[in-house]
Amino acid sequence: MAADRLLRSADPDTFAGHLRILTNADCRPSKVGWIRAFLDNRPECSEGFLHAVSSVVHSYARRNLARNLKEPVRATRFRPEHIPQFLEEDWHQRHFAHMEGIATVHLRRTVALRLSQTASGGAIQRAADRMGLYLGDPAMAARIADSPKRVHRWARNRPDPLEFEAAIRDLAAELDARDDLIDYERRRKALKNWCIGPQPWQEIKARIAVPGGGFAPGGGFPKDLTDRKRNIASVILWALVTQSEHFFAPTPACDQQDPQTQKKWRMSVDAVWARMRHRTTRPTDNMLITALHEYAAYLIPIIDRGETPSSDISPWT
Numbered sequence: 001m002a003a004d005r006l007l008r009s010a011d012p013d014t015f016a017g018h019l020r021i022l023t024n025a026d027c028r029p030s031k032v033g034w035i036r037a038f039l040d041n042r043p044e045c046s047e048g049f050l051h052a053v054s055s056v057v058h059s060y061a062r063r064n065l066a067r068n069l070k071e072p073v074r075a076t077r078f079r080p081e082h083i084p085q086f087l088e089e090d091w092h093q094r095h096f097a098h099m100e101g102i103a104t105v106h107l108r109r110t111v112a113l114r115l116s117q118t119a120s121g122g123a124i125q126r127a128a129d130r131m132g133l134y135l136g137d138p139a140m141a142a143r144i145a146d147s148p149k150r151v152h153r154w155a156r157n158r159p160d161p162l163e164f165e166a167a168i169r170d171l172a173a174e175l176d177a178r179d180d181l182i183d184y185e186r187r188r189k190a191l192k193n194w195c196i197g198p199q200p201w202q203e204i205k206a207r208i209a210v211p212g213g214g215f216a217p218g219g220g221f222p223k224d225l226t227d228r229k230r231n232i233a234s235v236i237l238w239a240l241v242t243q244s245e246h247f248f249a250p251t252p253a254c255d256q257q258d259p260q261t262q263k264k265w266r267m268s269v270d271a272v273w274a275r276m277r278h279r280t281t282r283p284t285d286n287m288l289i290t291a292l293h294e295y296a297a298y299l300i301p302i303i304d305r306g307e308t309p310s311s312d313i314s315p316w317t
Helices: 002-007 012-021 033-041 047-057 089-095 104-120 124-130 138-156 163-176 184-190 198-206 227-242 259-277 283-304
Strands: none
Touching: 002 012, 012 047, 033 047, 089 104, 089 163, 104 124, 104 138, 104 163, 124 138, 138 163, 184 227, 184 283, 198 227, 198 283, 227 259, 227 283, 259 283
């Protein structure tokens, strides 16, 4: 009777909550007896049970998991390639933006990792590897790995410690019901070592109307449309198409420069990206970003059809 009452609950979080009561919060999932037995035997269970138990098992999974935790607990229609490296803004706004007390960048990184983990199983690091986040860069690995730690500590100390996990399950259920999943991995591969070509850049430059030299009326800034700005535009365009963070973008134009120039160009990218994040962009930034949104809308259908776009094509040619 107790099992029937739990399994017929209209709220899947209720059942997951009861499962958590049977779990010592200080133990890794692989050390909890009933979880270990479930994973060893993998009995046939209802989809509702698998949905609830997966959120308990994978919540804080780390790299030193038992072997039987390295496969997903339940099958999902979405796969890691359907998750952007940086959670889509729309998904964040609808499911997580109301949660205060944590930096948005950490939240969006962590949710993307947790969705990938739900689809592929295993530890957070495996999810990051599967999404191409570490790329063999120790500094980048440390930066990305820090976000889940921060978010999980924050979530445990919230008035409702389960709210974050419930939001992840809701978003996962939403993705499972969709027929229009996007292959973000395909987009990243299509734009590998890609940058805006000279001809499209001329078209973009023509759309930035602030006069060069001095400050334009209304708070404009001097117009800089050199190859340094083309590199910045290429990074922003890549991030728009792939829904990722700027420091993962290929920078072939920058890579051809001497080390000192490369450092300056990367700092310029960081500066523009920071202005975008903090909504303090300049008039020239805004005109550039508008053109890049048009460019992204042109490239996305081409890539999603399985084609690799040339760096010389654009919506204006």
